[in-house]
Amino acid sequence: MKAGTQVAIALGLLGASAAAQAQTNVTIYGIMDAAFVGERGGSAGHVNKITSGAGSASRLGFRGTEQLGDGLSAFFTLESGPRIDTGALDANNVLFNRQAFVGLKGKAGSVALGRQYTPWHQALAQVADPFGTGYAGTSKNLFPDSGANVRTSNTVTYSAPTVAGVTVDLAYSLGELAHSADGRQYGGAIGYANGPLNLRLAYNNKNAETLQPGGRTGRNTLLAANYDLKFVKLFAGFNVDKGFNSAPFGNANNPYGGVRPTASTDGRELLLGISAPIGAGTLMASVMHKDDRTAFNQDANAWGIGYLYALSKRSGVYAAYGHINNKNGAGYTVANNSESGSGNTGYNLGLRHTF
Template sequence: MNKTIVAAALLAASAGGASAQTGLSIYGIVDAGYVRESGGVAGTTNKISSGVGSYSRIGFRGTEDLGGGMTALFQLESGFRVDTGEQDAAGSLFNRQAFVGLKTRAGNLTIGRQYTPWHQALAQVGDPWGTGYAGGAKNLFPDYGSNVRTSNTVQYSAPPLMGFNADIAYAAGEQAGDNKAGRQFGFSVGYSQGPLNVRVAYNNKNTDIAAAPGVTPVDRSVGTNRMLVANYDFGVAKAYFAFSRDKGFNSAPLGNNANPYGGVPATASTDGNEFLVGLTAPLVGGTVLASYMRKNDKTFFNQDARSWGIGYQYPLSKRTHAYVAYGVVNNKNGAGYTVANNTEPGTGDRAFNLGVRHSF
């Protein structure tokens, strides 16, 4: 639950005695745990890691009532490492999110560094792990790089209507002389009513490099991601499903570009798909999580992979959870997929997590 720093402040307007209400809150997650990874070229690795289940972060949210049903808003969020106390991205203060915008009855319009609709669909609807822990979708799904968040982004979120929701985002490439080079756009449309939650998402990424003095232009194929995700709450358990189709250059970036298994060098697929089924279920006061995934690489390399994971979360309070998780990846034909967690791409084909997560 957010700690409210400024609950409300009334500001006298220069005309008509009008007033505006402002609010500022600080929030965050502190997550740390023991991680054991094995199966990589370096052998077994034992370490204390930050952000195993959820990325450790601190953030600020603010709003101002502008009147007439319009509200100004902003959000600034920075990642950090609990194990060392370091800033997560050197030289970038608010590397996770940094945007400002307006909220109206017609929806929200925000500008800055933001999550992509594709990532939000996977994390919020399709993955029982929320893309964290050793069993999360990051093991095989391309939830890395600009598939997760983009800078220079304008995003519109429609207000919920009869259970339907929608988001659309455009990230400018900002390369002189070429409006298409480096740009990215995407959208999602969903329906959430009762026990059913379903969403479709699309991502389109241009990684061309425009001609400039001293710069050789590069023309690449456009990378696209098309995804269907859903979950359904049966009461005794909640079932999850995700299917993503990836096509084109950099559509499916690898979290770990090194090849820990030998054979054909690991190559990021430019034509393939991922499939996930999972569940969560209450057990002895906590929650069991499980998932099974498959990667189908349709390129010449045929670097397929399968992954499964199982874990347990136990609430120590409303804001603090202890967790344990175990994940396995089976690679074929020199594929280089590794068991990841929310913050790290991993180094091997097996990993064990044990830790604690606190939110404020």
């Protein structure tokens, strides 16, 4: 082969490689979060530990997009949950336990298939809760933000294009059991964001895996809002739970001993909160109320406060405190982003780095 031909081939390969790079984008991202956590008030007594992901769950992820032409693109996300305290995974034998999906995005919106967040959880974390469902003040303390309410496998989602500030998200998860309705879950959210105002209404419906035709359903309906006044941001969330397993306890292991509490199948949760820039950091605070409308009347009140101090654009230290007042034998515990907690009081002192 002549030298000129070799050079031409090499230049052609370089050009093809450059074109491919221009069309494809893959990003490695993550959060590394570790904290000293203290828990009090449960039958386990005083618990002190180093925890991974108290503020924001630690994660290592890969996301990518490829431009396919005519406004159409392919995308994917693979996200794992490493524990900084031990080096283990959040879920045994599941590498990408947090998110794993692939999809297409075009002028008519985007469709994705795989393991994904529910629209209900996204409304709680992104709109209603000043703690973003993390730290000792998390909305998880009273809101049913755990298990399949947070993310689901075997899921198809659709997100419509934003029009005049209006967003629409839909999700359907296949139970993949003998009876098609068993284990299935569906939900959606409609939102409006314009200037300082952010509103979102979300719904979640899940069938228990009873292996009986039709199963038993649990439903969650959340109205979330925040309003940015610049010097302070106001947050609010109101949620209605109805039906079997609609509001399971974050810690279902009877953390206070004695008579085991009964998870509500007819309840309401209310959250009011604020966040405010103070110095080089952000102050977060909220108060919550659980109204159990069953015969057990196991209500609860909770409050939390926290401060995230920025060391840089990507690193920060934080402190947070949360407390719950359980009534009539209720079993709610002070959680954080990655753990359900063991008592009615908890605090975190941590360090978070994002990349």
